[in-house]
Structure formats: C-alpha cells, structure tokens
Amino acid sequence: MVFAKLAQLTAASLAWSSPQQQRLQLENMKAADSGYFHWAAIKPSTSFAWHDCFGDFKCARLQVPMDWQGHSDEANKTVELAVVKVEATVPVTDPAYGGAVVLNPGGPGGSGIGQVLRGGKNVRTLLSAGPDSGNGEGKHFDIYGFDPRGVDNTTPTIICQPDSIAAGKWQIETNAYGYIGTSDTSFDNVWASRRALAEGCSKRYVEQARINGIAKHVSTAAVARDIIEIFERHDTDLEFVKLGEYCWLGGPINCPLYDEDGPAAIIESVAKIIADFVMSLSRVFRDIVYHPLREFTVTAQILYDISQRNGSSFASYKRAHLEPRLDHALGEACLSDGPYSEACGGDDGAASFAIACSDGQSRLGQTKESYREYARKIQAQSRLIGEEWAVIQLACTAWHARPAWRYDGNFTAKTAHPILFVGNTIDPVTPRRNIALMKKGFVGAGELHVDTEGHCTYATVSMCAGRVLREYFQTGKLPKAEEGEQVKVCSPDRLPFDAYTELADVPLSEGETDAEMWEALVGLNRIWP
Incomplete structure (x- = not known):
C-alpha cells in the first residue's frame, strides 16, 4: 500500500534517460554555443x-x-x-x-x-x-x-505527436495516470492511453510508408549494420x-x-x-537503483521532507528533471512545415516504441487480460521498479509496423578479440548472472565484477575498474582474477552517504595518483546517462 501510494504521488518524477531530458540538455548546450x-x-x-x-x-x-x-x-x-x-x-x-x-x-x-x-x-x-x-x-x-x-x-525521425506542445501534454497525462498497479484504475488508463498513441502513430507510418518507410527499418539489426558502416567510413x-x-x-x-x-x-x-x-517517487526509486551513489542522498532528503509534510524539495526535483516545457510557442519552422514535421519536435520518446516493438516478436492483438498477467510477472520481480518496466512492452500490443530485418540469433560467435563483460553486484536492469550466459556464447570472453550497486559501471566510482577498462583498450588484455576469486573483482572508492554529492568537490582516493582518471570517473557518474 505504501509503495503504491508513493508511486501514485511520484509518477511525474525523474526518468533516467528520457528523450525530453536529453533534448533539454542539448538545447542548453546549443544556447551556450555562440554559433548555435x-x-x-x-x-x-x-x-x-x-x-x-x-x-x-x-x-x-x-x-x-x-x-x-x-x-x-x-x-x-x-x-x-x-x-x-x-x-x-x-x-x-x-x-x-x-x-x-x-x-x-x-x-x-x-x-x-x-x-x-x-x-x-x-x-x-x-x-x-x-x-x-x-x-x-x-x-x-x-x-x-x-x-x-x-x-x-x-533523419527520417519517428514522430508520433504533431508538435512539442502536444507531446508535452501527453506526457503530463501519462504522469497523472501513473504506472500499472499504482491505483485501481491505472492499468485501464495506461492501457488505453499508450495503445491509442501507438496504434495511431504506427498506422500512419504503415499507411503512408511511401513518404519515408522508416518505421520498418529501426531494428537493432539495421543499427548494428550502421555501426559497421561508421567504422568502415572511419577506416x-x-x-x-x-x-x-x-x-x-x-x-x-x-x-x-x-x-x-x-x-x-x-x-x-x-x-x-x-x-x-x-556546408514519479516510483521513478525516483528507479533513479536510486540505477545511480545509488549519485541519488541516495538527494532522495533521502526528499523522503524526509515529505515525512515532515514538506513537498517543496520534491516539487523542485520534478520541475528540474522531467516536467515538459509548455511555456513556448511553436516556432516559425514548425508552422511552415506543419504537424508531424521534424521542425515541430513531436518525436518525444516515439522511437523507443518503434525500436522495442521491432526487436521483439509481434504482440499485436495481445488481449488486455493476457498483458495484465504478463505485467504481474514483471511487477513480482521488483516492487521498486517492476511497475515501470511492466509498461515498456504495452505499446507493442497496438504497434502495426513490423521490421523488414529482424535478427533472431544465434547469439554466439568467436570474435576477432575476446570480449570483456562488466557487471555490478546488484544491477536492477542487467543482473550480473546474465554475464555467465553471455560468456558461454563468446569464445574466450572475460569478466570484470564491480562490487557495487546500480546500472552500469558509471553508477559508481572505482579506480580499480577504471584501470581494468583502460588496460583492456590499451593492450587488449583481459583482467586476471585474484587468488581465491573466479573473476577479477573491483571495489568502489565511494559509497552512498559518505559525503559524496553531485556538486561537492571529490578528492582523489588515498593512495591514488591519476587525478585525470578520477575526474573522468566522477564526471561520468554525475552526468550519465
């Protein structure tokens, strides 16, 4: 009950990597660039x-x-x-x-x-x-x-909203609905809202494929081939x-x-x-488990303030990180090019639907009750972020565009050079146990175990992990396990609540001398993703 209520109160809070956040950050960088x-x-x-x-x-x-x-x-x-x-x-x-x-x-x-x-x-x-x-x-x-x-x-860009204002309004509506399970009506509301957007958007791309056809060509298979091309053009x-x-x-x-x-x-x-x-606090919890070192302190302060019936810090947090900006008129380029044009900025998050639905098997036509049962299984895996992850595939039940190229496997290979897999002790998204499965498929693969919490290595600050990564890129050498260990294990240099904050100076750990690496690790922890 407590978690459901908190999730309902906080569904509008920070998402780790929303296109809206990234666009705002880029706009700020553009504004600082005199050349724009x-x-x-x-x-x-x-x-x-x-x-x-x-x-x-x-x-x-x-x-x-x-x-x-x-x-x-x-x-x-x-x-x-x-x-x-x-x-x-x-x-x-x-x-x-x-x-x-x-x-x-x-x-x-x-x-x-x-x-x-x-x-x-x-x-x-x-x-x-x-x-x-x-x-x-x-x-x-x-x-x-x-x-x-x-x-x-x-370009072409997947665009599901006519303009940035419509995208912002839809985001506000979505925040108000919360996640699956946050209230008695949330599943019905989220089901209807996301399916309506996905169906309308995907049908427009299917029926108007002659315009650009991009919705059929955003699968991981095509993107992987793009990466090869980037390397070949670099060569x-x-x-x-x-x-x-x-x-x-x-x-x-x-x-x-x-x-x-x-x-x-x-x-x-x-x-x-x-x-x-x-020439949402649900999303706050999501942020905690993704980036505990960076977020534990600020989240603890927010929760304490709420317990004291003071919601000002939480309101500031939401305003700074997620709430869409509607305080602007549509630009001249948007008015000239018209709705659903790239100039109108209605692409907020739309590509995630297209990519996720292209990579998975078709869910088109999956019934409401069938999806509800699937959602319950996802929720059961985590009471902190299960509700958020249960929403991800929902749009695919109404996404009509299917990929022209979808790779089904096999996911094994003998690579030209052994792969180094890196995993944290507790990762809410890519648990370390998955590394064992991946290593079986790639001949000679190595592993680095970072003994910390959070998603990806930049969730913490570890000079040991930094040295292993640099050595791998410099020499190609895989890390060797210490005596008594099966794989190389690195510890974090900082922990939540040890006075590490997002803005404070962070001195180099005792015994370390590579200040540039330390600053790079701290920098990544503070700004990624």
Whole structure:
C-alpha cells in the first residue's frame, strides 16, 4: 500500500534517460554555443565530412541505405545518421593514434549525440593512455556517438505527436495516470492511453510508408549494420590520411597541396576545403537503483521532507528533471512545415516504441487480460521498479509496423578479440548472472565484477575498474582474477552517504595518483546517462 501510494504521488518524477531530458540538455548546450549549431546545415555524405559543432566537437551526417538488404519498398531510400566525435588528443598521423571507439546509446531510443556531448571527453580520458604509460607509449582514441535510426537528430525521425506542445501534454497525462498497479484504475488508463498513441502513430507510418518507410527499418539489426558502416567510413578516413603523408613525401613540385608543416597540416587544409564546400517517487526509486551513489542522498532528503509534510524539495526535483516545457510557442519552422514535421519536435520518446516493438516478436492483438498477467510477472520481480518496466512492452500490443530485418540469433560467435563483460553486484536492469550466459556464447570472453550497486559501471566510482577498462583498450588484455576469486573483482572508492554529492568537490582516493582518471570517473557518474 505504501509503495503504491508513493508511486501514485511520484509518477511525474525523474526518468533516467528520457528523450525530453536529453533534448533539454542539448538545447542548453546549443544556447551556450555562440554559433548555435544546426544539423540541417550539414549536407549528408556517404563518407565523413566533419564540421565544427558544440564548441570543440566535430559533427557529420553519414548517409546510409534505409534497407541494408535491399528487399523492401525502401530499397532506394536513405537514412542520414547524426554522428559526433571527440577527437583524440593526438593527430591521426601520430603513431599513438589508436582509432575510434563508438558508443552505442541505450534506451531504446536514447541519443548518442547527447551521450557524447555530456560524457565523451571523460570516456576519452578513461580509455586513452594515462600517466602510467611508459616512455610516452600508449594509444589515444577518438570517441564517436550517434543517434540511431528514427531518433532525434538522425533523419527520417519517428514522430508520433504533431508538435512539442502536444507531446508535452501527453506526457503530463501519462504522469497523472501513473504506472500499472499504482491505483485501481491505472492499468485501464495506461492501457488505453499508450495503445491509442501507438496504434495511431504506427498506422500512419504503415499507411503512408511511401513518404519515408522508416518505421520498418529501426531494428537493432539495421543499427548494428550502421555501426559497421561508421567504422568502415572511419577506416576510409585513415586511408585519406595517407594522402597527406604521400603528399608531404612527394614535395611541393609533385603535390599542389603540400604544406611544409607536415602531413597533419595537409589533411587539416584538405578537411577545411571539404567543409567549406559542403556546408514519479516510483521513478525516483528507479533513479536510486540505477545511480545509488549519485541519488541516495538527494532522495533521502526528499523522503524526509515529505515525512515532515514538506513537498517543496520534491516539487523542485520534478520541475528540474522531467516536467515538459509548455511555456513556448511553436516556432516559425514548425508552422511552415506543419504537424508531424521534424521542425515541430513531436518525436518525444516515439522511437523507443518503434525500436522495442521491432526487436521483439509481434504482440499485436495481445488481449488486455493476457498483458495484465504478463505485467504481474514483471511487477513480482521488483516492487521498486517492476511497475515501470511492466509498461515498456504495452505499446507493442497496438504497434502495426513490423521490421523488414529482424535478427533472431544465434547469439554466439568467436570474435576477432575476446570480449570483456562488466557487471555490478546488484544491477536492477542487467543482473550480473546474465554475464555467465553471455560468456558461454563468446569464445574466450572475460569478466570484470564491480562490487557495487546500480546500472552500469558509471553508477559508481572505482579506480580499480577504471584501470581494468583502460588496460583492456590499451593492450587488449583481459583482467586476471585474484587468488581465491573466479573473476577479477573491483571495489568502489565511494559509497552512498559518505559525503559524496553531485556538486561537492571529490578528492582523489588515498593512495591514488591519476587525478585525470578520477575526474573522468566522477564526471561520468554525475552526468550519465
């Protein structure tokens, strides 16, 4: 009863990675950028043509086939992937350049652009060579992020609402309904609301497939192929770098692009030429179990204030993190392009429906009672976040678009290099026991066990884990277990309620010397996801 009441009171609170939050964060970054970067200003290309963006980041729009297999009605259409990178601290011509690390955003429906803008520099620090690299040896990496198909800055975008105001109103309505099980009527309300949105949206894409057809091409299979293309285009860039080396060796007589400052200067000059040419408390609990180190303290304060009949801190928390912004008029571009256009910003969370429903088996036509029974099983797994997770698949019972390419397995392989799986002792989403299953499918795979709570390694701050990850990217070596342990185990350096807060200075742990790695780990914990 207590948990149900709290969930009902707090269904409008923070979601860990909502597109709405990410969009607000990006808008703030854009506002701080004197140049106010516009993705539409970049002409898409089948190779990377990088542009300055968001201060010292680089952005590009990579054009890829909408249908990689070429069997559907969309065989001749394309997708324009929004890609951002944090450049390595050494030029690509430097022997220490290690290549690109591509981050795959979660969700589904999360923005990889926002992910890298917020934490890409910290990831670069974490994985690249540090002060312990002898004689200046070690690798330095570019960090890439991208918005997957249908998401945010990648076009075409999955759009289920006519504009941002309609999307905000729907979010307020959804918050008021709560989650399945938060009241006697919540299941009926959530069932009707989410199905209505999913049915109307998916039917519009099915019936108007001739417009773009994107709803059939957002599955993980297609996105995985996009990631391969990102790597292949990056490798093409490296071949392009050879142009600079050969030009410099050829000299000014043989190469009109020659620059006495060396190959890097030649490539920079060519790149500039190209650029110029192309121009709820339920959700609070969810946040606790995802990010205990970061959220325990503030949540404890909120709960204490509520117990004292003071809801001001909770109201501030909701306003800052989730409540949609309706204090604006629709822009001129939206009024010009019309409802459901990308300019109107009605894509809030819609891609998550399309991706999740594409990856799973069809639930279309599943009855209300059948789904209620499924929801009960999910709720039984966790009284803290079970109600939220029970909602995720509901839209699929009314989602009509089916994927042109869906991968069913098998999920086993002998990879070119052994995979390192990392898991926390208590993870509410990807429990560590799943690693044992994954390791069986991938020959030679290793494991790092971080003895902490929360979702993903950035839920805590552990220099031990940071060193293992850096070593893996620097040398490819898998961590070795200590005596008496089956796998490598790392402990956290900070714990909830030990004076660690989101804003306070966090001194380097005793005995540690790599301040840059420490700052990167703390930074990721505070800003991701």
